[in-house]
Amino acid sequence: MKTDSAVDEDKPRFRIVDDRPKLDLNAEKITLLIRSALLDDATNVSEKLGALQAQISVDDENDVWISLEDDLWPHDKDPAQALIVAAQLGLEVEFESMWSSTPFAWPGLGELTSSTSEYTQMMLDAYAQYDRSPDKQP
Template sequence: MFGNVHMEGDGWRIVLLENPSTAPRVEIDIKQSQNSPMNDRMLREEAIGIAEEFMQSVKARRFADWPRRATKPDAEGKVRHPFLEMEESNLWYCLHCDAEITGRQIAGSHWHCLGCGASPINIFPEAFWLGPNEGKPVPVQVRAEGQEVEPIVSIVDPRPRLDLSKDQVTHLIRAALFEDATNASERMGAGLAEIWVDDDLDVVISFEDRYWPEEKEPTAAIDVAAVLGIELELEVMWSDPLFAWPGLATVTQSTADYTRMMLDAYRSHGIVEERNKDQ
């Protein structure tokens, strides 16, 4: 988020989240895990201190647009929400975990839930989402006053990691279908094709028969599936064409040329509804 602070060195990184109740994160590159300066507790604390000093200026910029009462409770403990205009209360509720938080607590946590860490947009003066039979909010559990938060030190491998998702496979297969397309009709067929990816990442492609020849094999898509080591199954579906005379799209590679031919055909043999640009 915009209020986070990242400080990096050779093979290490410190992350301070804008939620002040969260522990600093120290990440050490696995290649330097044995000789990293972040293994030295004193050096680590000094580096975290530098990051915390910078965090003060980040907070100042973030709070500049907040109402003063958002971070300064009045005598009754009432505070004003930084985003919900004119909403003031001494009790606040978290949409995520149903916690009840006092005004002083929420101001001190910079409007992050002390229970689950939810952001200010999830904090409200009433628990309006709870029905009469859904229980009541419970006061949030907070850390004992003065209790220090130890940084979380972890060894990380910063190299990019690929864990293929269904969405990624879908994009690769569809890109391959466009590569297979040789005319405007087949490009529309590539766009209209329905692609299903199962939990094993095996793929089923369902082609619209009016825009993709039934006898045409999508060789690029087949090659992509082979590279990924997944199975590919092809189907055909039937539905109304996007435009009359869909065969016109098979005679040109240019989508603009097809559009002109399609409009001319409608003007000669059909009806073209004229658009009123002033509406």
């Protein structure tokens, strides 16, 4: 005669596994999507650099704060794609301007082109002009 525990051991045990993909939005993933949307909004190299350098914070309630460098992102430009992505995710967004050191002198050069390689050449040319001492002649 088998006891109840012995009877249970003879039965196969099944475990249901739900392998459907689940969206787990954490601060890192939200930041990645918002930064990508900022890059979508960028129309020139300065704005691209501004999107890459933006400080994006996500709190415990998934509210988002975005700080954009004033010299790289126009103060009057709405980051429309970032707002759309935030709305799709049901997030509240606050924007602010920040002042910090820009990665390169002459941040306005980036407003002249959307090509990073063209911007790089313009920047190198500008730096080369200031690298000349009175001893160095072209």
